[in-house]
Amino acid sequence: MAIPIKDIKLPEDSPKELLLDKHVEFIKRYGKSDDDYEFGMSDYLRMSGMYWGLTALELVDKLHILPENDVIDFIKRCQDPETGGISACIDHDPHLLYTLSAVQILCMYDRLDAVDASAVVNYVTSLQLPDGSFTGDKWGEVDTRFSFCAVATLALLNRLDAIDVEKAVSFVESCKNFDEGFGSRPFSESHAGMVYCCLGFLSITGRLDIVDRDTLAWWLCERQLPSGGLNGRPEKLPDVCYSWWVLSSLTMLGRLHWISAPALKRFILACQDVETGGFSDRPGDVADPYHTVFGFAALSLLGFDSIKPVNPTFCMPQHVIDKLKIKHQLL
Amino acid sequence: MGDSSSDDENAWVFYKDRPEWKDVDPVPQDDGNADIAAIRYTAKFKDVYDYFRAVLTKQEKSERALQLTKDAAELNPANYTVWQFRRDILKALNKDLYEELEYSQHIIDEHPKNYQVWHHRRVLVEWLKDASKELHLTELILNDDAKNYHAWQHRQWAIKTFNLFENELAYVDQLIQDDIRNNSAWNQRYFVINNTSGFTCEVLKSEIKYTLEKIKIAKENESAWNYLRGLLLHDKEGLSKNETVTNYCEELYSSGNRSPFLLAFLVDMCDEQVSQGGGDMRYTLERAEELCNSLANQYDKIRTKYWQYMAEKIKNKAEGKSEPSPPSDDS
Numbered sequence: 001m002a003i004p005i006k007d008i009k010l011p012e013d014s015p016k017e018l019l020l021d022k023h024v025e026f027i028k029r030y031g032k033s034d035d036d037y038e039f040g041m042s043d044y045l046r047m048s049g050m051y052w053g054l055t056a057l058e059l060v061d062k063l064h065i066l067p068e069n070d071v072i073d074f075i076k077r078c079q080d081p082e083t084g085g086i087s088a089c090i091d092h093d094p095h096l097l098y099t100l101s102a103v104q105i106l107c108m109y110d111r112l113d114a115v116d117a118s119a120v121v122n123y124v125t126s127l128q129l130p131d132g133s134f135t136g137d138k139w140g141e142v143d144t145r146f147s148f149c150a151v152a153t154l155a156l157l158n159r160l161d162a163i164d165v166e167k168a169v170s171f172v173e174s175c176k177n178f179d180e181g182f183g184s185r186p187f188s189e190s191h192a193g194m195v196y197c198c199l200g201f202l203s204i205t206g207r208l209d210i211v212d213r214d215t216l217a218w219w220l221c222e223r224q225l226p227s228g229g230l231n232g233r234p235e236k237l238p239d240v241c242y243s244w245w246v247l248s249s250l251t252m253l254g255r256l257h258w259i260s261a262p263a264l265k266r267f268i269l270a271c272q273d274v275e276t277g278g279f280s281d282r283p284g285d286v287a288d289p290y291h292t293v294f295g296f297a298a299l300s301l302l303g304f305d306s307i308k309p310v311n312p313t314f315c316m317p318q319h320v321i322d323k324l325k326i327k328h329q330l331l
Numbered sequence: 332m333g334d335s336s337s338d339d340e341n342a343w344v345f346y347k348d349r350p351e352w353k354d355v356d357p358v359p360q361d362d363g364n365a366d367i368a369a370i371r372y373t374a375k376f377k378d379v380y381d382y383f384r385a386v387l388t389k390q391e392k393s394e395r396a397l398q399l400t401k402d403a404a405e406l407n408p409a410n411y412t413v414w415q416f417r418r419d420i421l422k423a424l425n426k427d428l429y430e431e432l433e434y435s436q437h438i439i440d441e442h443p444k445n446y447q448v449w450h451h452r453r454v455l456v457e458w459l460k461d462a463s464k465e466l467h468l469t470e471l472i473l474n475d476d477a478k479n480y481h482a483w484q485h486r487q488w489a490i491k492t493f494n495l496f497e498n499e500l501a502y503v504d505q506l507i508q509d510d511i512r513n514n515s516a517w518n519q520r521y522f523v524i525n526n527t528s529g530f531t532c533e534v535l536k537s538e539i540k541y542t543l544e545k546i547k548i549a550k551e552n553e554s555a556w557n558y559l560r561g562l563l564l565h566d567k568e569g570l571s572k573n574e575t576v577t578n579y580c581e582e583l584y585s586s587g588n589r590s591p592f593l594l595a596f597l598v599d600m601c602d603e604q605v606s607q608g609g610g611d612m613r614y615t616l617e618r619a620e621e622l623c624n625s626l627a628n629q630y631d632k633i634r635t636k637y638w639q640y641m642a643e644k645i646k647n648k649a650e651g652k653s654e655p656s657p658p659s660d661d662s
Contacts, residue, residue, distance in 0.1 A: 031368055044410045049368030074363035089370075090361045091384070093412045139415055141450050178521055178561030187525070188484055189518040214644075218595075221634050222553060234514040234553040236478065258637040289368065 006235050007225040014270035014283050018299065020306055023292055024062050026277030027053045030289055047078060047088045049289055051101035056293040058108055058317050059300060059308050072114045075102045083126070083138070084119025095137045096127060100149040103156050108320050112157070121159045124150050132167030143184045144175050148197035151204045152314060155326055160205070169207050172198050180215040192223055192232040196245040199252045203313040206329045208252065213331060217255035220246050228263030229282075239281040240271045244294035244315070247301045251312035254331040261302050268295050343375060346382040351395065357381030358388055379403050387416055392423035401434075408442045414451045428459050436468055443472050449481045453488065465489035470502070477506060478515045487522060499523045511545055514554040521561055530565035536575075538562050543579050550583070556592040560599075569607070571600035571614055581613065591631040598622050598641055606648045616649045 030053060050071065057063045078087045078098070085094025086102040099120060106112045127134050127150065134146035147168055154160045174186045175198065181190025182198035195216070202208045223230040223246050229238025230246045243264060250256045270283045271291065278287030279295035293315075300310040309318040313328045321328075346352050359381055362370065372380075383403045386396040400417040403410065421431055435452045442448050456462050469486040472479055490496055500523050506516035528534050539562055545555045563570045571577065577600065583593055601619035604610050623642035627635040643655040 031370055044407060046368055046370060050365065053368050070364040074365035077361075077363055090363055093415070095411070137411065139411070139450075141446065177518070178564055179557045183518075184480070184484060185487075187487060187518075187522040189480065189515050191480065214640075218637060219557075221637055224633055226633070233478065234557075235512045258634065258640070260633045260635075263633060 005225060006231075006237060007227050008229070008237060008282055010227055010267065010270045011283055015272045015274050016266070016269055018269060018304065018306060019272050019274065019277060020060055022274070022277030023272075023279075023296070024057065024060060024065070024277075026273075026287065027056050027289060027292065028065060030278075044092065045088050045098075047075075047086065047098035047105075048101045050074075051104050052289040052293040054105055054108060055316060056289065056296050058320075059293075059296045059310060060306065061308065063108065068109055068111075071105065072109065072111050075105060076114050078102060079115050079119070080123075084116060084121075084123035085137070086115070086120065093137065094123065096124065096134065096146050096149040096153070097136060099123065100153045103153050104314070104316055107156050107324060108316065110320075110323070117157050117159075121154065121157060121162050124153050125162045128163050128168065130167075132164060132169070132171035134168070144172060144182060144194050144201070145184065145197050147172050148201045148204075151201055155204045155328065156314070156324070158326075165205050169202070169205055169210070172201050173210050176211070179219055180212050181219050189233065190219070192220065192230070192242050192245045192249070195220065196249050199249045200313050203252050203328045203330060206327075208329050208331055211253075213253050213255070217250055217253045217258060220250050220253075221255070221258040224259045224264065228260065228265075228267035230259075230264065230267075237282065238267065240268055240279050240291045240298070241281065241294045243268050243298035247298050248312040248315065251301055252330055256301065265299070265302055268298055271295060345375070345378045346399070347378055352382060355382060355385045355389075358384035360384070376406050379406055383413065383416075387412070392420045394424070396420055397424065397426070404438065408438060408445045408448050411447045411450075414447050418451070418454060428455055431455055432459065432464065436464075436471075439468070439472065443476065443479055444481060446481065449485050453485065456489065462489040462493040462495065465493075466495060466502075473506070477510060477513050480515075483515050483519065487519070490523075491526065496523060496527050507545065511549050512552050512554055514557075517554045517558045521558065530562065535562060535565055539573065539575055543575070546579075550588055550590040551592060553592060556596060559596075569603050571603045572610060577611065577613075589625070589630050591626060594622050594626050594630060598626070598638075598645075602641070602645050602648070605645050616645060619645045 054063060054066070054071070057065065074090070075086065077090045080087060080094040083094055086099040087094045088098045102115070103120065106114060127146070129135065129142065133142045134150045135142055136146045150163065151160060151168065154162055175182050175184070175188065177183060177190045179190050182194045183189050183191055184194050199208070199211070202210065223232070223242065225231060225238050227238055230242040231238050232242045232245065247256065250258060271279045271281070273280060273287040276287055278289070279291040280287045281291055296307055297310045297315055300307040301312065310316070311318045311321045312330070314321055314326070347357060379399070379402045383399055386399060397417065397420045400413050400420065403413045404417065421428065432455050435448065435455060439448050439452060456465060465485065466489070469482045472482040490499060500520070503516050503520045503523060506513055524530060524534060524538065539559070542555055542559045542562065546552065546559070549555070559576070560570065563573060563576065566573055580593060580596055584597065598619055601614040601616070601622070604614035605616050605619065620642050623638040627638035631638065640655060647653065647655055
């Protein structure tokens with residue numbers, strides 16, 4: 001009668017210790033081998049690729065191994081003089097996703113002076129629609145991810161006042177579902193990635209009061225499967241990136257302790273690639289910087305000593321948020 | 332030109348070797364000096380994009396440029412600038428948009444989880460003001476992956492914008508019959524009812540009946556239990572006073588079923604009655620404690636901390652105290 005739960009089994013020989021040095025090498029080397037043709041980063045998301053790699057390095061105190069000035073110079077050249085937005089790559093079109101990634105990197109280096117910050121603010125403001133939602137670029141896809149990107153960017157620049165926060169909140173609230181989770185738009189299925197974006201948004205705007213804390217936290221801890229890993233929706237496979245989206249959400253709600261930390265640790269560690277370094281979505285898959293930073297960040301929330309504390313709202317090192325005195329709400 | 336986008340590498344002629352492109356100077360990508368998340372380009376990729384940048388810079392809206400955007404999009408369908416420029420050309424050349432609609436179906440079929448291809452489709456449908464093919468397209472995609480988030484988003488958008496609700500509930504029912512645990516389908520059910528009849532008394536009654544029948548088939552189905560909770564949000568009496576539901580749950584419990592979702596539901600019924608008082612003698616603090624204990628120690632051990640919290644929370648309510656504080660981190 002029992003239908004098997006959709007899950008994986010951790011291989012017996014999966015790694016059980018954190019392979020820190022290998023991961024640092026992995027990030028440093030990423031994109032430089034011919035093998036990366038197939039799996040490597042694409043130019044259209046390079047700015048986010050940099051944010052993932054650099055954040056991972058800073059979380060283990062290795063940011064200095066890469067030349068700061070080259071990164072700053074690259075970001076400068078990605079700012080669009082016309083709109084103020086920042087693109088994934090030089091001469092590409094600006095987008096909110098890469099604007100946030102760039103601002104996050106600049107905060108880590110404490111180099112916000114490198115771009116025209118007020119132009120960035122104008123860009124973000126220009127993307128808000130009358131219903132309070134945000135599009136990702138001037139061509140207009142609406143998504144709660146962009147609501148998060150907008151307020152996170154503005155909060156890091158200390159300019160949350162530049163948009164209509166109240167309307168932005170009502171749009172996000174309209175994406176709340178009957179199971180207390182959030183989707184990308186009104187009535188879209190609840191999805192742990194969108195829950196993170198919406199809670200992050202509410203954390204920044206100080207409006208976590210609009211969620212039913214315990215019901216949502218229960219939905220989030222229902223994401224944990226017998227393998228210890230977390231999925232993003234019911235009946236989906238576990239994936240390291242959801243370790244971050246779910247765990248950071250639970251942390252914002254002050255309910256991190258509701259999941260089984262030892263089981264999740266085992267799952268995340270099993271997703272390390274012992275040969276190349278780096279983390280993959282599930283044991284045995286190809287590692288990439290995206291899953292590597294979220295693996296680190298999740299382990300940080302679980303209290304790994306060798307990884308610096310991470311801020312659950314911004315997915316940035318906590319000391320950066322402290323230094324810049326970025327206000328946000330945690331329950 | 333006909334087979335210029337062929338996958339057969341042998342048949343591929345580089346743009347730089349094509350006589351009809353001799354008048355164009357390719358524009359190479361400027362990657363800056365930043366030594367992180369480097370990008371490796373294949374010779375073909377570089378060639379196509381060097382020429383794409385050239386026509387983009389010149390804003391050349393021609394047949395050959397249109398063909399070039401096809402090659403560029405197929406090499407990297409996530410490049411939103413390529414799609415935007417393609418649309419600019421389609422407009423400028425007054426192309427048959429139905430032909431483009433067909434092409435977009437082909438590319439969505441190849442890249443069903445790509446944001447940009449779905450966005451392209453949506454813009455075309457908006458231009459044509461014709462969504463007659465959207466239900467069929469999304470059904471094709473959902474046949475392969477019934478939880479594809481992009482397909483569901485597109486489908487909801489088309490249904491809502493063009494009022495295509497008529498047969499949707501039958502489609503949802505079919506999907507639920509195919510896979511009773513398809514959370515996307517349950518979510519769609521809520522979307523349809525909420526936007527058509529609404530949750531009137533009669534609808535609520537028949538939906539509860541429908542859901543309980545499905546739970547009977549698979550009792551550990553998170554989606555159906557969540558949907559049941561969602562339905563009862565529309566019951567003015569709350570979660571714990573609908574006789575059909577309480578009788579069903581009690582019968583199930585008496586029959587020896589210990590699905591964590593059933594027990595969780597009973598816990599919430601106790602929670603409601605303890606805090607609101609009155610009503611049903613079956614839903615007491617003692618019962619809540621007993622259920623939480625068995626969940627924590629036997630039926631849902633991975634979420635022990637949550638069930639301990641719930642037991643304490645309900646106890647505090649009964650004693651008129653505020654909610655419990657989180658335990659010290661001893662995980």
